[in-house]
Amino acid sequence: MPNMSLKKVAIPEQDPNIRKQNFKEVSLGYTVDMAIEEALRCLNCKHKPCISGCPVSVNIPQFIQHVINKDFDKAYNTITETNLLPAVCGRVCPQEAQCEASCVRGIKGEPVGIGRLERFVADYHLNNSHDEPKKPLTNGTKVAIIGSGPSGLACASDLAKSGYEVTIFEAFHTPGGVLVYGIPEFRLPKKIVQKEIDNLKAMGVKIKTNMVIGKVITIDELKEQGYKAFFVGTGAGTPNFMGIEGESLIGVYSANEYLTRINLMKAYLPEYDTPIRKSKAVAVIGGGNVAMDAARSAKRLGAEKVYIIYRRGEEELPARIEEVHHAKEEGIIFKLLTNPVKIIGDNNNEVQAIECVEMKLGDKDASGRRKPETIPNSNHQIQVDTVIISIGTSPNPLIRQTTPGIETNKWGCLVVNEAMATTREGVYAGGDAVTGAATVILAMGAGKKAAQSIDAYLKQKTE
Numbered sequence: 193m194p195n196m197s198l199k200k201v202a203i204p205e206q207d208p209n210i211r212k213q214n215f216k217e218v219s220l221g222y223t224v225d226m227a228i229e230e231a232l233r234c235l236n237c238k239h240k241p242c243i244s245g246c247p248v249s250v251n252i253p254q255f256i257q258h259v260i261n262k263d264f265d266k267a268y269n270t271i272t273e274t275n276l277l278p279a280v281c282g283r284v285c286p287q288e289a290q291c292e293a294s295c296v297r298g299i300k301g302e303p304v305g306i307g308r309l310e311r312f313v314a315d316y317h318l319n320n321s322h323d324e325p326k327k328p329l330t331n332g333t334k335v336a337i338i339g340s341g342p343s344g345l346a347c348a349s350d351l352a353k354s355g356y357e358v359t360i361f362e363a364f365h366t367p368g369g370v371l372v373y374g375i376p377e378f379r380l381p382k383k384i385v386q387k388e389i390d391n392l393k394a395m396g397v398k399i400k401t402n403m404v405i406g407k408v409i410t411i412d413e414l415k416e417q418g419y420k421a422f423f424v425g426t427g428a429g430t431p432n433f434m435g436i437e438g439e440s441l442i443g444v445y446s447a448n449e450y451l452t453r454i455n456l457m458k459a460y461l462p463e464y465d466t467p468i469r470k471s472k473a474v475a476v477i478g479g480g481n482v483a484m485d486a487a488r489s490a491k492r493l494g495a496e497k498v499y500i501i502y503r504r505g506e507e508e509l510p511a512r513i514e515e516v517h518h519a520k521e522e523g524i525i526f527k528l529l530t531n532p533v534k535i536i537g538d539n540n541n542e543v544q545a546i547e548c549v550e551m552k553l554g555d556k557d558a559s560g561r562r563k564p565e566t567i568p569n570s571n572h573q574i575q576v577d578t579v580i581i582s583i584g585t586s587p588n589p590l591i592r593q594t595t596p597g598i599e600t601n602k603w604g605c606l607v608v609n610e611a612m613a614t615t616r617e618g619v620y621a622g623g624d625a626v627t628g629a630a631t632v633i634l635a636m637g638a639g640k641k642a643a644q645s646i647d648a649y650l651k652q653k654t655e
Contacts, residue, residue: 195232198301203308208521212491215377215460218518219283224262227312231259233304237296242306245294247637248274252291252306259309268317271310276349276636277342279318279384282311284375285633286512318387324394331355333650336419338405338591341369342632343623344425345392346639347646352395354647359419360392361403366456369427370624371632373456374448376485378492382455406590411619420653421618421646424606425639428585428624434477438535439581443469443543447478447486447582454489471578473497475546477532478582479504482629484515486580487524498524499574503531503551503564527574529553531564535579545573587625595619603628612642613649620646 204220205211211218222230234256242252251270258267271278287293287307295303333356337344340362348358366372368385393399405411411422431446433439450468453459459466474490476483479502487498500519502509505528509516520526527548534547550570553562592600599607599615605628606621608614614621622638624630 193232194235195229197233200233200302200305200308201226201230203305208518208523211378212488212522215492217381218378221315222308222312224316227259227309228262230305231256231309233297234260235296241294241296242291242304245291247290247631247633248640250275250291250310255313256304256306256309259313264313264316265321267313268321271313274640275310275633276346277388277632278310279314280342280371280380280388281633281636282307282309282314283380283384286631288513290633318384325391327394327396328353328355330357330396333357333654334359334417334419335646335650336361336411336414336422337425338411338422339363339369339425339427339623339625340367340389340399341425341427341623341635342371343427343625343635343639343642344369344423345388346636347423347425347620347622347643348392348397348639349395350640350643351646352392352397354643356647356650357396357398359398359400361405361409361414362399362401363404363426364456365401367399367401369425370429373452374482374485376451376455376489377460378488379485404590406594410594411591411616412595415618421650422620423639423642423646424591424614424619424621424625425623425635426588426591426625428587428605428629430586430588430604431581432584432586433581434532434583436532436534438537438543438546441535441537441543441579442541443471443577444535444579444581445469447476447482447580448585450486450580451482451489454493460489460493468493469578471495471576473499473574473576474578474580475499475501475532475574475576476580476582477501478584479509479511480582480584481511481515483580483582484511484519484524486582488519488522490578490580491522491524495578497576499527499576500524501527501530501532501546501548501574503529504561505529505553508553508561529564531566532579533571536573543577543579545575546579547571547573585624585629587628591625611645611648612638613645618649 255270292303457466458464459468536545538544551564557563597616620642623635
């Protein structure tokens with residue numbers, strides 16, 4: 193019998209007053225019974241609109257049916273036919289804007305909890321299966337993947353399955369890209385990312401860390417070493433700033449730096465000697481998921497007051513509804529329709545306050561959102577000792593600067609065609625390096641598409 197409840201099965205979570213003091217995962221996940229109960233809400237629609245809503249076209253009704261039948265191995269295999277990172281995507285993908293947005297059950301109630309079920313299946317597999325992926329037979333052709341974020345991992349996986357000798361070159365000392373340096377432990381435990389990387393290694397993928405392509409070695413030099421094709425998945429890790437007075441004061445961070453110190457450099461663990469400001473009052477400028485991550489991390493590091501300062505209203509917040517909800521539960525203060533104009537320092541050049549103006553929403557701009565307008569004479573100060581700027585990122589220019597013949601657009605993103613090929617022969621690209629900051633699943637989709645194109649390109653070269 194289908195479960196016709198209009199609401200999703202609630203997912204257990206840590207109590208907000210407890211979790212805001214630790215970095216353990218907020219959501220505790222479904223039990224077997226909860227997962228089956230939620231799976232029974234799926235109507236197994238004839239037209240399966242949820243599949244078209246998924247950027248990598250996971251056969252969602254099929255994997256959910258396997259959950260109903262308690263065949264969790266088949267459910268996992270169904271998901272991983274097209275999605276390399278189900279445990280990751282089940283946690284951080286914006287399902288509410290993708291697969292769940294297309295769910296028929298969402299017309300008269302809440303959609304099926306596809307993301308929650310995906311996470312359950314992946315976690316069940318992680319906890320109960322000890323089989324390593326088999327190493328495919330090699331075809332002897334070397335391919336270089338630059339960057340070990342979601343797009344690079346997806347591309348590497350598909351190429352390895354096709355027999356290519358794949359090497360990933362990662363700039364940091366730890367592979368995983370934004371999954372490791374950008375997303376906090378309380379949203380995405382790093383052991384999950386490490387498991388997926390271990391699976392790639394078992395398939396024969398080599399990973400070289402501390403390899404900043406364009407500094408340590410160039411694409412042309414890698415070509416001389418026998419690499420026949422390249423995929424650039426270097427992300428968008430260069431932070432944007434507002435250009436206001438006071439951004440050079442002590443106590444001003446980009447969100448990237450702040451989160452990297454916490455996540456990759458383990459500043460939240462007492463046994464790590466990672467320098468980071470112990471703040472009492474923090475202002476986070478921005479309203480996206482990264483801003484929420486920074487604000488919630490600051491609270492966990494002991495800040496008494498943490499403000500989200502965003503120039504539009506709550507309806508315009510780009511962060512996931514779930515992340516905003518969790519932030520509010522944890523005591524984050526939202527200063528909406530507010531825009532910083534100056535960061536104020538003390539005699540030691542340390543942050544003392546942030547000056548803001550109040551805003552109102554006018555007519556819609558080119559993006560379709562109502563344009564924020566300053567309210568005259570609304571200047572006011574908020575007393576803080578730390579400011580974290582989270583207003584977006586841009587791709588690193590190193591690849592562009594060191595690879596002749598490769599083009600970028602006015603935002604510094606690599607230009608690609610429908611096949612994910614750049615303007616340099618044999619060099620493909622995808623993920624945030626092409627789109628600017630986007631989602632994990634979109635980056636993975638680009639990596640998979642590029643793998644298909646690289647395979648076709650190399651087969652054509654050998655004909």
